[in-house]
Amino acid sequence: MGNNISRDHMARIVPEYKQEARNRILKAAQEAFSETGYDQTTMEAIAQKLDVSKGALYLYFKSKEELFAQITGARQRALRETLQESLKEGELLECTQKFFDTVMDPHNTYNINLTFEVISEASRNSALRDLLFTDYSRRLQILAEFLDEQKERGLIRDDVDIGALSLGISAMFNGLMIGHILGIEHEDIERAWTGTLGMLHSSPVRATSLER
Amino acid sequence: MGNNISRDHMARIVPEYKQEARNRILKAAQEAFSETGYDQTTMEAIAQKLDVSKGALYLYFKSKEELFAQITGARQRALRETLQESLKEGELLECTQKFFDTVMDPHNTYNINLTFEVISEASRNSALRDLLFTDYSRRLQILAEFLDEQKERGLIRDDVDIGALSLGISAMFNGLMIGHILGIEHEDIERAWTGTLGMLHSSPVRATSLER
Amino acid sequence: MGNNISRDHMARIVPEYKQEARNRILKAAQEAFSETGYDQTTMEAIAQKLDVSKGALYLYFKSKEELFAQITGARQRALRETLQESLKEGELLECTQKFFDTVMDPHNTYNINLTFEVISEASRNSALRDLLFTDYSRRLQILAEFLDEQKERGLIRDDVDIGALSLGISAMFNGLMIGHILGIEHEDIERAWTGTLGMLHSSPVRATSLER
Amino acid sequence: MGNNISRDHMARIVPEYKQEARNRILKAAQEAFSETGYDQTTMEAIAQKLDVSKGALYLYFKSKEELFAQITGARQRALRETLQESLKEGELLECTQKFFDTVMDPHNTYNINLTFEVISEASRNSALRDLLFTDYSRRLQILAEFLDEQKERGLIRDDVDIGALSLGISAMFNGLMIGHILGIEHEDIERAWTGTLGMLHSSPVRATSLER
DNA sequence: TATGAATGAGCATTCATTCAT
DNA sequence: GATGAATGAATGCTCATTCAT
Numbered sequence: 001m002g003n004n005i006s007r008d009h010m011a012r013i014v015p016e017y018k019q020e021a022r023n024r025i026l027k028a029a030q031e032a033f034s035e036t037g038y039d040q041t042t043m044e045a046i047a048q049k050l051d052v053s054k055g056a057l058y059l060y061f062k063s064k065e066e067l068f069a070q071i072t073g074a075r076q077r078a079l080r081e082t083l084q085e086s087l088k089e090g091e092l093l094e095c096t097q098k099f100f101d102t103v104m105d106p107h108n109t110y111n112i113n114l115t116f117e118v119i120s121e122a123s124r125n126s127a128l129r130d131l132l133f134t135d136y137s138r139r140l141q142i143l144a145e146f147l148d149e150q151k152e153r154g155l156i157r158d159d160v161d162i163g164a165l166s167l168g169i170s171a172m173f174n175g176l177m178i179g180h181i182l183g184i185e186h187e188d189i190e191r192a193w194t195g196t197l198g199m200l201h202s203s204p205v206r207a208t209s210l211e212r
Numbered sequence: 213m214g215n216n217i218s219r220d221h222m223a224r225i226v227p228e229y230k231q232e233a234r235n236r237i238l239k240a241a242q243e244a245f246s247e248t249g250y251d252q253t254t255m256e257a258i259a260q261k262l263d264v265s266k267g268a269l270y271l272y273f274k275s276k277e278e279l280f281a282q283i284t285g286a287r288q289r290a291l292r293e294t295l296q297e298s299l300k301e302g303e304l305l306e307c308t309q310k311f312f313d314t315v316m317d318p319h320n321t322y323n324i325n326l327t328f329e330v331i332s333e334a335s336r337n338s339a340l341r342d343l344l345f346t347d348y349s350r351r352l353q354i355l356a357e358f359l360d361e362q363k364e365r366g367l368i369r370d371d372v373d374i375g376a377l378s379l380g381i382s383a384m385f386n387g388l389m390i391g392h393i394l395g396i397e398h399e400d401i402e403r404a405w406t407g408t409l410g411m412l413h414s415s416p417v418r419a420t421s422l423e424r
Numbered sequence: 425m426g427n428n429i430s431r432d433h434m435a436r437i438v439p440e441y442k443q444e445a446r447n448r449i450l451k452a453a454q455e456a457f458s459e460t461g462y463d464q465t466t467m468e469a470i471a472q473k474l475d476v477s478k479g480a481l482y483l484y485f486k487s488k489e490e491l492f493a494q495i496t497g498a499r500q501r502a503l504r505e506t507l508q509e510s511l512k513e514g515e516l517l518e519c520t521q522k523f524f525d526t527v528m529d530p531h532n533t534y535n536i537n538l539t540f541e542v543i544s545e546a547s548r549n550s551a552l553r554d555l556l557f558t559d560y561s562r563r564l565q566i567l568a569e570f571l572d573e574q575k576e577r578g579l580i581r582d583d584v585d586i587g588a589l590s591l592g593i594s595a596m597f598n599g600l601m602i603g604h605i606l607g608i609e610h611e612d613i614e615r616a617w618t619g620t621l622g623m624l625h626s627s628p629v630r631a632t633s634l635e636r
Numbered sequence: 637m638g639n640n641i642s643r644d645h646m647a648r649i650v651p652e653y654k655q656e657a658r659n660r661i662l663k664a665a666q667e668a669f670s671e672t673g674y675d676q677t678t679m680e681a682i683a684q685k686l687d688v689s690k691g692a693l694y695l696y697f698k699s700k701e702e703l704f705a706q707i708t709g710a711r712q713r714a715l716r717e718t719l720q721e722s723l724k725e726g727e728l729l730e731c732t733q734k735f736f737d738t739v740m741d742p743h744n745t746y747n748i749n750l751t752f753e754v755i756s757e758a759s760r761n762s763a764l765r766d767l768l769f770t771d772y773s774r775r776l777q778i779l780a781e782f783l784d785e786q787k788e789r790g791l792i793r794d795d796v797d798i799g800a801l802s803l804g805i806s807a808m809f810n811g812l813m814i815g816h817i818l819g820i821e822h823e824d825i826e827r828a829w830t831g832t833l834g835m836l837h838s839s840p841v842r843a844t845s846l847e848r
Numbered sequence: 849t850a851t852g853a854a855t856g857a858g859c860a861t862t863c864a865t866t867c868a869t
Numbered sequence: 870g871a872t873g874a875a876t877g878a879a880t881g882c883t884c885a886t887t888c889a890t
Contacts, residue, residue: 021874037336039251042859053876055862064860113335120332123325123393124249133395161407167391167400168408174390175383181335183345188379195373196380200411233849255885265851267887276885445853461760463675466880477855479883488881537759544756547749547817548673557819585831591824592832595811602810603803605759607769612803619797620804624835657870679864689872691866700864 022060024050027109030071034114038068038121072118072128076135078110079103083139087146091155093197095146100173100193104180112177140166165200172196234272236262239321242283246323250280250333284330284340288347290322291315295351299358303367305409307358312385312405316392324389352378384408446484448474451533454495458538462492462545496542496552500559502534503527507563511570515579517621519570524597524617528604536601564590589624596620658696660686663745666707670747674704674757708754708764712771714746715739719775723782727791729833731782736809736829740816748813776802808832 028049032041043064047054061067086099103110122129144166150156156165176189240261244253255276259266273279298311315322334341355378362368368377388401452473456465467488471478485491510523527534546553567590574580580589600613664685668677679700683690697703722735739746758765779802786792792801812825 017874035336037251037332039249043861044859054860055877056875058861059874062861113332116328116332116335119390119393120249120325120328123328124247129393129395136391136394136396160411161403163400164403164407165411167388167396167404168384171387171391171404172380172384172408174387175385176379176387178331178386179348179379179383181331181341182348183341184348184379188375191373191376192379192383195376196384199372199377200408229849254883266885267852268850270886271849441853459760461675461756463673467882468880478881479856480854482882483853486882537756540752540756540759543814543817544673544749544752547752548671553817553819560815560818560820584835585827587824588827588831589835591812591815591820591828592808595815595828596804596808596832597811598814599807599809599811600803602755603772603807605755605765606772607765608772608803612799615797615800616803616807619800620808623796623801624832653870678862690864691873692871694865695870 018060025057025060025067026071026074029067030075030109030111030114033068033071033117034111038117068121069128071114072131075110075114075118076132080135080139080142082110083142087142092147092150093194096169096173096197097194100190103177104186104189113181115177116181136170140170143170169197169200230272237269237272237279238283238286241279242287242321242323242326245280245283245329246326250329280333281340281343283326284343287322287326287330288344292347292351292354294322295354299354304359304362305406308381308385308409309406312402315389316398316401324392327389328393348382352382355382381409442484449481449484449491450495450498453491454499454533454535454538457492457495457541458535462541492545493552495538496555499534499538499542500556504559504563504566506534507566511566516571516574517618520593520597520621521618524614527601528610528613537605539601540605560594564594567594593621593624654696661693661696661703662707662710665703666711666745666747666750669704669707669753670750674753704757705764705767707750708767711746711750711754712768716771716775716778718746719778723778728783728786729830732805732809732833733830736826739813740822740825748816751813752817772806776806779806805833 025046029041029046032046032049035041036045043054043057046067047057050056057067061070082102083099086102087095089095090098102108104112118128118132122132144162147156147162147166151158151160151162156162172193176184176193179189179192180186237258241253241258244258244261247253248257255266255269258279259269262268269279273282294314295311298314299307301307302310314320316324330340330344334344356374359368359374359378363370363372363374368374384405388396388405391401391404392398449470453465453470456470456473459465460469467478467481470491471481474480481491485494506526507523510526511519513519514522526532527536542552542556546556568586571580571586571590575582575584575586580586596617600608600617603613603616604610661682665677665682668682668685671677672681679690679693682703683693686692693703697706718738719735722738723731725731726734738744740748754764754768758768780798783792783798783802787794787796787798792798808829812820812829815825815828816822
C-alpha cells in the first residue's frame with residue numbers, strides 16, 4: 001500500500017522528486033493518449049500505467065486538459081530541437097534524412113500517432129490551433145534559413161522561392177507521416193522522401209551543368 | 213410534433229425514401245463530427261440538426277460507430293472521384309491544381325477537418341486503418357498512372373521513380389491540408405503547392421532541352 | 425426493467441405526464457434534502473427513492489442545484505399561500521394560531537427542517553438570499569396589512585409600530601421553529617406562541633378598559 | 637520550511653502549546669465553516685488559513701466532524717456566558733438590548749451565519765440536537781430566572797406565564813437573526829426587538845399601576 | 849416509421865484521512 | 870510535532886442505446 005509515482009527512483013523529499021514525478025506522468029499519459037486517443041483515454045488508465053491512484057495525477061496536473069496541453073507543448077519543443085539539431089550542418093538531402101530518421105524512429109519519445117490527435121483537436125480548439133501555428137511557423141523559419149544558406153552556397157537554384165519550398169518540404173514530411181500511420185511501408189516512404197527531395201535538389205545540379 | 217427525416221420531400225413508403233433519409237443523416241452527421249469531433253459529438257446533436265428524435269437515427273444506422281464508418285466510406289469515394297475527374301486530361305501542374313482547388317473549396321462536401329479526425333481514429337483502429345490504406349493505395353495508383361502517362365509523353369524525366377513521386381506528391385498535398393487547418397494562409401499554401409510541383413516538373417524540361 | 429417516474433399513474437404520452445413526473449421528483453428530493461441536507465444528499469439517493477435511474481432526474485432538472493432552487497421556490501410560494509389563507513378573516517390570535525398549526529403540521533408538505541438548510545445556504549449564496557429576502561418581505565407586508573386592519577378595528581393600540589410588530593411576530597414564529605427542531609415540546613411552543621401573542625394582544629384591551 | 641501552528645508564540649514543548657494550537661485551529665475552522673458551510677469547507681482550506689499542512693490538523697482533532705463538534709460546543713458556552721453577563725443587572729429592555737448588541741456585534745467571535753449551519757445539521761444529527769437542546773434549555777432557564785425576578789419586583793404582571801414568555805422572547809431573538817441573515821436592515825431589526833419587547837413590558841406595568 | 853422517456857455504465861474530479869519521512 | 874504525497878471512495882453528470890407507445 002502506498003506506491004509513489006517515482007517508485008524507488010528518488011526520495012520523496014528531494015526537490016527533484018516532483019519534477020521526476022511529473023515527467024513520469026507525462027510519459028505515461030502520452031503513451032496512453034496515443035494508444036486510445038484523448039477522449040477515450042481515462043485518467044484511470046493513465047494512473048494504472050503508473051500503478052498509482054487517480055487522485056495522484058491531480059497532485060501534478062489540475063485536469064486532463066492541462067495534462068494534454070503540457071504534453072503537446074513538450075512535443076512541440078522536442079520537435080523543434082530535433083529539427084535544429086538535424087539542420088546544424090551538411091547538405092539538404094543528408095540533413096532532412098537525419099531529421100526524418102530521428103522523428104520516425106519508434107524508440108523516439110515523439111509519438112507520431114499523437115500528432116493527428118493533436119491536429120484533430122486543433123481543428124476545433126483555437127487556443128491549441130494558435131499554439132501549433134506558432135510552433136509550425138517557427139519550424140518553417142528554421143527550415144527556410146537552412147535553405148537560404150544552401151541557396152547561397154549554390155546548392156539550390158537562384159530562382160527558387162524559399163518560402164514556398166520550405167512549406168512544401170515540411171508538408172511532404174507531414175504527409176508522409178500520415179502514410180506511415182496508414183500502413184505504407186517504411187521503405188516506400190523513405191524512397192518517396194529522398195526521391196522527391198532528390199528531384200528538387202538535382203535540378204540545380206543539372207542547371208549548373210548547363211553553365212558549362 | 214414529429215417531423216420525419218425527409219420531411220415532405222418524399223412519401224415514406226417508396227423505397228427511395230430510406231436512401232434519402234440515410235443521406236440526410238450522413239450529411240448532418242458529417243457536419244456535426246467535423247464541428248465537434250467524433251467523441252464530443254452526441255447522437256442528440258446530430259438528431260437536433262435534423263429536427264428529429266435520437267431514436268430515429270437508430271432506424272438507419274445501428275450505432276454511432278457505423279454512422280462514422282459510413283461517412284468515412286463516402287468521403288473516400290468522393291475523394292477518389294474528384295481525383296479521377298481532375299486527372300482526366302491536361303498536364304501535371306494544371307491537373308493537380310484542379311484537384312487542389314476542388315478539395316480545398318469550402319463549399320465542398322468533403323470536409324477537411326474531418327480528415328484528421330479519421331486519421332487519428334485510424335491510428336488505433338485497424339479495421340478503419342485497413343480501409344483507409346486500401347483507398348489511399350488506390351488513389352496513389354491513379355496518380356501513378358497519370359504520371360506514367362506524362363512520362364511517356366516526355367513531360368517527366370525518364371529516370372524518375374514514379375512510385376516515389378506519386379507518394380511524395382500526395383503526401384505534400386496531405387501535409388498542406390494540415391497547414392491549412394493550422395491557419396497557414398491559403399495563398400501561401402497555393403504557392404507552396406504550385407511552386408514545389410513546378411520545381412519537380414521543370415527539371416525534366418530543362419533536362420530535355422539539354423538533349424537537343 | 426424500465427420503471428418510469430410516474431409509474432402506473434399516467435400514460436407517458438399525455439402532456440400532464442411531464443409535470444406529474446417533475447412533481448414526484450420534487451417531492452422525493454425535498455424529502456431527501458430534509459433528511460440528509462443538501463450536500464450530503466446524492467442524486468443517486470433521490471433516484472433510489474423513486475426507484476428510477478439517476479439519469480432520469482436529469483431529464484427533468486438540469487442539475488442538483490436547479491432541483492434545489494425549484495424546491496425552494498415552491499416552498500416559498502406555499503408558505504405565502506398558507507399565510508394569506510390563514511389571515512383571511514378573524515382576529516389576531518385565532519389567525520396566527522391557524523397559520524402556526526398549518527405550518528407545524530407534520531403531514532404538511534412544507535418541511536420545517538429544510539428551512540434551515542435553505543437559510544444556511546442563503547448565508548453564503550447571495551442569489552438565494554435575495555430570493556428569500558423578497559419572499560420574506562412580501563410575507564411581512566401581508567402580515568402588516570392584516571395588523572393594520574386590526575388596528576383600525578381598535579383591536580390593537582393606536583401607538584403600536586405595525587412594521588416593528590409584524591417583524592417581531594414573524595421572527596418569533598421562525599424562532600419557535602428552531603425550538604421545535606431542537607426538541608422543545610410542541611405544547612411548550614404553542615404556549616409560548618399564544619402566550620406571548622396574547623400579551624401583545626391583551627394590552628389594548630386593558631387600555632380600552634381604561635377608557636371607561 | 638514548515639511553519640508550526642503557534643508560530644513563535646510559544647515553545648513547542650510546554651503543555652500550553654497544545655491548547656494554544658487547538659484554539660488557533662478552532663478559530664480558523666469556525667471562520668472557514670461560516671464562510672463556506674460545513675460540507676463545502678475542506679480541511680485543506682482550514683489548513684491554508686493557518687499556513688499549515690493538512691496533516692497537522694489531525695494531530696489536534698481526529699476528524700472534521702470532531703472539529704465541528706468542538707466549535708459548536710465552544711459557541712454554546714460563549715453564548716451562555718454572554719447571556720449571563722447581560723442579565724446580571726438592570727431591567728428587561730435594557731438587559732436584552734445588551735445581549736442583542738453583543739451577539740449581533742460583527743466583531744464578536746460568535747458568528748451568526750454558523751448558527752444555522754449548526755441547526756441545519758442538528759435537524760438530522762440527534763447527538764448534536766441533544767447537545768443544542770441541553771444548552772438551549774439552560775439559556776431558557778437563565779432567562780426565566782431573570783424574568784421571575786422582574787416579576788417579583790413587580791415589573792411584570794403577576795399572571796404572566798414566565799416559561800412561555802422566556803421561550804417567546806428567545807424565539808424572537810433567534811428569528812431576528814434569521815432576518816438579519818436574509819438582509820433585513822439592522823435598524824428595522826432593532827426596532828422590532830425593542831418595539832415588541834416594549835409592548836410586552838409596558839402593558840402590565842401600565843395595567844398594574846392603574847389598578848392600584 | 850418515429851418518438852422520447854428511461855437506462856446504466858462510465859468518467860473527471862474532489863477530499864477526508866493516512867503515513868512514511 | 871509537522872509535512873505533504875498518496876489513497877480510494879464518492880459523486881455529479883453524460884450519453885449511446887433501447888423500447889413501449
